Amino acid sequence: MTEQDVSPQSDFIREIIDDDLKAGKHDAVATRFPPEPNGYLHIGHAKSVCLNFGIAAQYKGTCNLRMDDTDPAGESLEFVESIQNDIRWLGFDWKDRLFFASDYFEALYQFAMTLIRRGKAYVCDLNADEIRAYRGTLTEPGRNSPYRDRSVEENLDLFAKMRAGEFEDGSRVLRAKIDMASPNVTMRDPVIYRIKRSGHYRIGDKWVIYPMYDFAHCLSDSVEKITHSICTLEFENNRPLYDWFVNELIEGPKPRQIEFARLNLTYTVLSKRRLIELVENRMVSGWDDPRMPTVAGMRRRGYTPEAIREFCARIGVAKNDNLVDIALLEHCVREDLNERAPRAMAVLKPLKVIIDNYPEGQVEEMECANHPQKPEMGTRKVPFSRVLYIERDDFMEAPPKKYKRLGPGREVRLRNSYVIKFVSLIRDEATGEISELHCTYDPETRNAPPPDGRKVDGVIHWVSAEHAVPATVRLYDRLFRVPDPAGAEGKFTDLLNPGSLEVVTAWVEPGLAAAAPESRFQFERIGYFCVDMKDSLPERPVFNRIVSLRDSWAKIAAEPARK
């Protein structure tokens, strides 16, 4: 982390900026993050947020937040608000520079009029199908629209009437007059205004014509005096058009578009369309379902902004298509949480243990470190008594070699307390399942090694049955069964992981009942958990598993099967 602060990030975009600065093109760097408010931000957006705000911070410049709300369909205030929340939570600040493309509509209209006056734009009466037909194909040039040579006066008049609402939706568009034979399809007289009477979430029915992205975006950048307009690779084809509008209409310094590869992550999907489908078809509980790769979902899951930022720094910025291993994200989360999450004990799948030689009714307060490497994080007391719960996995009747936990004839250390020794087990008559274990404890071993020098290798966690509190624990796993659901054949929803959520009732140490929403803990030997911000109640805490601990035992245990 300090390393990163000392040596600032670099990548091909920052190199371009360095060159531009060296060449004296600008005296300050201005970037922008331009989401369309028609969905929640996801980890891919977070990459862009970190890039744009990160560059602004590094170069002591500015980064604007601009809602790119030029198509009212699907846009809403809910998304505007969630986007702001998420960016703030990620740790970035746009200060007073929140802008809306919809605030530029009048200016954009004037730009369009200028284009018409210069003979560079015309009103076209072709319908959508006809425009498509006239556009040609990837290998054949298009044909000029029959309306291409209307007079400036007629175009001015018609465009004013479009604005005034005199024409039906879809009946006419304004087009830039460029080149129908261009090998770049985006240059074949692109539509720059369409008629749409859907009503805008912000400005209502004020406008019935809306500018298209290619027109609005570059000019919004220009109006905001953006120096470097950073976007994703799929806009590379649009750059000539971006430059065309800017060169036609803007005097003085012009923004420069730079494209980088969007993030793809294994075992999830990152396209807005697919995420919307998951939400609308109720395949997840909402945009902030902890399994979602959305910022809101990751927040609710318990990921920290620091971990997400670190992840974004580590994946780098380049132009290669990529599919980043989600293990890297999980690594960043563990790395951060290991430092700051206080430890606690919780038993997820309980097995009752009775300590035969422990006095009935006796309770001892065991002093437990909140962090094994950080004494400054303090200690807490956890009650110990005759009847405990341990994890079912921590007992085996016929343990394999290398197994260090409890079994017939074995001893094990109870974390932060005594060494106990197996005596007998009791089975449920009906099911044959083990219902309880009887053990004895060694009173000499409270927070001390056995005085006779014998070695006790295994350490397991526990809670006192009488004192533990029940909690709902949600065990989240990857949302999809395959590494690249978006790239696979067939419907991506068929590839959802049916085991992505398992809910258990766990026993947690009593202090956890008072844990604040969104606080995070390491349940020792299990994983990191976060108090759910929506569903947790003081009388019934709800924990989300953020990420499991690395588990090298699981690999050893799986070995026979692997062979």
Add this chain to the structure above:
RNA sequence: UGGGAGAUCGUUCAACGGCAGGACAACGGACUCUGACUCCGUGAAUCAAGGUUCAAAUCCUUGUCUCCCAGCCA
């Protein structure tokens, strides 16, 4: 079959004509009252073929593969 872009360890990012390096993942070991953390170690790559050069991942030529573009979406 047009135009644009990209090919480096399993993954990802670097190396900007001069010893192919880091991170994650994997594997082996040490330590351990968390099979965690930490520490030490191992294996692992320049799309292909030619050319230029004392020297090529990098420059040139040809080829191959992948991605993007034919919304009145962004």
